[in-house]
Amino acid sequence: MDRRTYTFLLLSAAFFFFYMSIRSQIVPPENVENDAVAQVDGDNAEQATAADAENTDAEQSDNAEANGNEDAIQSTEGDDEWFTIGSMDPASNQNLLVTFRNRGGAIERIEVTKRDSEGNLAFRRVDTQTGYLGYFAGTPSSKIDGVTVNVVGPGTPAALAKAKNGTTGIQTGDIILAIGETAIQTNSDIEAALAKTEPGHSVTVEVQREAGTGQTPVKLLFDVELSQHPLDLVRLAEDGGDDQIAGNLSRLSCLVTLAQANNKRIPSGERFMKALGDPSAQYWSASTSEGEGGSQSIKLETVIGSAAMEEIGGEPVRLARTFTVTPGSFVVDMDVEVTNLGSKPQDLAYRLEGANGITLEGWWYSNKISPNFSGAAARDIVYRTAADGHTLISGVTLLKEQRKDPENAFEGIFASDSESSAKDLKYIGVDAQYFAVAFLPEDGESALKGYSRAEAMLVANESGIEKHKERAVNVSFSLNSDSVQVAPNESFKQSLRIFAGPKEPELLASYGIGDFIYYGWFAIFSSILSGLLHVLHSVVGNYAVAIILLTVIVRGAMFPLSRNAAVNAQKMQELAPEMKKIAEKYKDDMEGRLKAQQALQKRVGFNPLAGCLPMFLQLPIFMGLYRALSVDIELRQKPFWSPTGWASNLAAPDQFMYWGDSMTDFIAGRGTGWLGPYLNILPIIVVILFITQQKLFMPPATDEQTAMTQKMMTFMTLFMGLFFFRVPAGLCLYFIASSMWGIGERMMVKKTLPSGKHFDLDADGDVLDAVSVSAKKNDGKQTLAERLMSQMQQKEPEPAVARPNKRKRPPNKKK
Structure with a gap:
């Protein structure tokens, strides 16, 4: 490979990775002043709001009783409870395990539990290799040092645990006292106790269980076989683990409240009417049931009582929702029903929020592809209307806009006075790199009908998001239903579907949301390479080997071009003495030197760009493979060798060793560091091979300028290692295989080159x-x-010039 080709390759790759690293910061958000003061913990903020709303409801209830209104309908009250539908049990064939909380009456967590053909989780968490016990929604016990279990998902290791006395399963209400030799007092203690475990390991869990009224609680010792972590597709921000970002709020997904009651509406820029309180604090009654074909449902109901409704000029209203999951499906069917419990007709509408807290996996190293010039966040709002088509609203854009105008927390998508085509909503959802959660029309319908307003919003304190972590901001959306006049004791009902699953092309296409997958400018190459990789994987059974075979196929097909490039490099060496003479002759004349060199190359028929052809052909392949690794979910969680060892995810850095605690944030911070929290081996091997290839085949310097150029190329190669340090392991394998092929190819080609001179x-x-x-x-x-x-x-021939005596005289000037 001659010097020009190598320089072009290095500059192209360096520019590409530099652009990808800063694309999300092309228009940087405003600096946050006094972060220490402005930053608010999301969970505390939500709890404070919920507490205020509960106090308001209690005051309203007390006022109603004090006024002696015996016929007043009271708002629903209760204690915190958790419920589940779906299962992690392989025998259930359920793809989802959904956890609800009655305070808020909405979704707290969605775990993807689909199994592959071997019985393993098809989509596990890739940010942890520890064993999984289960999600407990645990709270510190007030009776004894320990954590109270509030929910146990069916089929989880905790539900299948065996006690020494023959009892099966940890149950709701149990208090976890210890795991192994670790005493448990908080949820963090549970994580710490499992930190050094692996899937398949067994641990002992000591719990205290109530024995009955007046009886002494008993202690049970369970043996639990841990499993892999199912992907927590939707979760509270506080449960984000290492990916938790300060400033993101913990809020339930798919909350609902009244958007309108007669002449009173939710004020612009607000989430709810203050008289009704934060929907996160509204208690709902819940009941679960099973249907035909193994489907499972939960029905949630709440009453907004007389006291609260009177403040907004209305009468009591009941809100009801039903969620249903079906085996083998990534869809949750949802019905929303609004009932007028008053004595007069009322104009009613509801507001339904979308999902939030979508998985943040890999946000600090991944580059999500976006049709927007400014790039995408780890989570973005996507929607399609007849007027706008498929549209993406970046989370970074929402954050920047709210920092400019903190009073306006929403970005409008359409409003009640918009054109009908603008309100023809096909879908709306939150898009992550490999997964999505979206609202879809009910089966048989082409659009989400009956909605007058749609808005995108942050679920975060905009001043609390740290610099360089803006891509991880939490986002969601809301839909306002059309206002409907509802007669006394009558109701209106709307249905939709919630898709919560992987971005698999065929799966998305079946629901009409195929545009969630976006490869960018190199879509053709990415699609071809993805298909070829899948074919090779079906033969060899390992994507790492498939990538190496793909490299061999590509480089083998380009061998004739590579040989021509080698011949061209030999010609360049033969012309070097002539080039040196020209450089000496035009020492102080850069323009003259360039013209003389070009004239020499034309005279002998030498094309200096001929050696760049193989590189030009490899560039689309390199870009296509990079996009395929960033988009194709089939490459996610595919290991180099072991699913629990080094390089266990070819779509992520190889993560040889964690060094985040021993390095500064500038070097190893998530989002803030140049290198990230892990030492990666494969990028180092890539740089070593690049330098080796450069030293082996670059001709010796003939003057100071050439020597300086070669030193700059070595420096650029080392600098390029910074941009390669967080690229997917699969892409590093491609570069390693390609470089090793290139070294061997040049050694072999050198023996086949003509022995004589070309000139x-x-x-x-x-x-x-x-x-x-x-x-x-x-x-x-x-x-x-x-x-x-x-x-x-x-x-071109010069035009003929007439003789002086044949030229016409100019006309006389007028006096």
């Missing part, structure tokens, strides 16, 4: 005109390339 020398040692020599050998016949060059060198 003849005259008596003075100068290079003869290769074109004229070729013409003599061909009996005066020139090749097509020679004829084109001859045409380019011809000058």
Whole structure:
């Protein structure tokens, strides 16, 4: 590979990775002043709001009773409870395990529990290799040091645990006292106790269980076999683990409240009417049931009582929702029903929020592809209407806009006075790199009907999001239903579907949301390479080997071009003495030197760009493979060798060793560091091979300028290692295989090159005109390339100039 080709390759790759690293910061958000003061913990903020709302409801209830209104309908009250539908049990064939909380009456967590053909989780968490016990929604016990279990998902290791006395399963209400030798007092203690475990390991869990009224609680010792972590597709921000970002709020997904009651509506820029309180604090009654075919449902109901409704000029209202999951499906069917419990007709509408807290996996190293120039966040709002088509609203854009105007927390998508085409909503959802959660029309419908307003919003304190972590901001959306006049004891009902699953092309296409997958400018190459990789994987059974085979196929197909590039490099070495003479002759004339060099190259028929052709052909392949690794979910969680060992995810850095605690945030911070929290081995191997290839095949420097150029190339190669340090392991494998092939290829090609000179020398040692020599050998016949060059060198004939006595006199000037 000659110097020009190598320089071009390095500059192209360096520019690409530099652009990808700053694309999300092209328009940087405003700096947050006094972060220490402005930053608010999301969970505390939500709890404070909920507490205020509960106090308001209690005051309203007390006022109603104090006024002696015995016929007043009270708002629903209760204690915190958790419920589940779906299962992690392989026998259930359920793809989802959904956890609800009655305070808020909405979704707290969605775990993806689909199994592959071998019985393993098809989509596990890739940010942890520890064993999984289960999600407990745990709270510190007030009776004894321990954590109270509030929910146990069916089929989880906790539900299948075996006690020494034969009891099966940890149950709701149990208090976890210890795991192994670790005493448990908080949820963090549970995580710490499992930190050094692996899937398949067994641990002992000591719990205290109530024995009955007046009886002494009993202690049970369970043996639990841990499993892999199912992907927590939807979760509270406070449960984000290492990916938790300060400033993101913990809020339930799919909350609902009244958007309108007669002449009172939710004020612009607000989430709810203050008289009704935060929907996160509203208690709902819940009941679960099973249907045909193994489907499971939960029905949630709440009453907004007389006291609260009177403040907004209305009468009591009941809100009801039903969620249903079906085996083998990534869809949750949802019905929303609003019932007028008053004595007069009422104009009613509801507001339904979307999902939030979508998985943040890999946000600090991944580059999510976006049709927007400014790039995408880890979570974005996507929707399609007849007017706008498929549209993405970046989370970074929402954050920037709210920092400019903190009073306006929403970005409108359409409003009640918008054109009908703008309100023709096909879907709306939150899009992550490999997964999505979206609202879809009910089966058989082409659009979400009956909604008058749609808005995108942050679920975060905009001033609390740290610099360089803006991509991890939490986002969601809301829909306002059309206002409907509801007669006393009558109701209106709307249905939709919630898709919560992977971005698999065929799966998304079946629901009409195929545009969630976006490859960008290199979509054709990415699709072809993804398909070829899948074919190779079906043969060899390992994507790492498939990537290596793909490299061999590509480089093998380009071998003739590579050989021509090697011949071109040899010609360049033969011309080096002539080039040096020209450089000495035009030492102080850069323009003259360039023209003389170009004239020499034309005279001998040498094309300096011919060696770049293999690189040009490899660039789309490199970009296509990079996009495929960033988008194709089939490559996610596919290991280099072991699913629990080094390089267990080819779509992520190889993560050889964690060094985040021993390095500064500038170096190893998530989002803030140049290198990230893990030492990666494969990028180092790539850089070593690049430098080795450069040293082996670059000709020795003939002057100071060439020597300086070669030093700059070495420095650029090392600098490029910074941009390669967080690229997917699969892409590093491609570069390693390609570089090793290139080294072997050059050694083999070198033996097949012509031993003689490509250019003849005259008596003075100068290079003869290769074109004229070729013409003599061909009996005066020139090749097509020679004829084109001859045409380019011809000058246009100058126009004939008339003799002075034949020229016309100019007209006389008027006086």
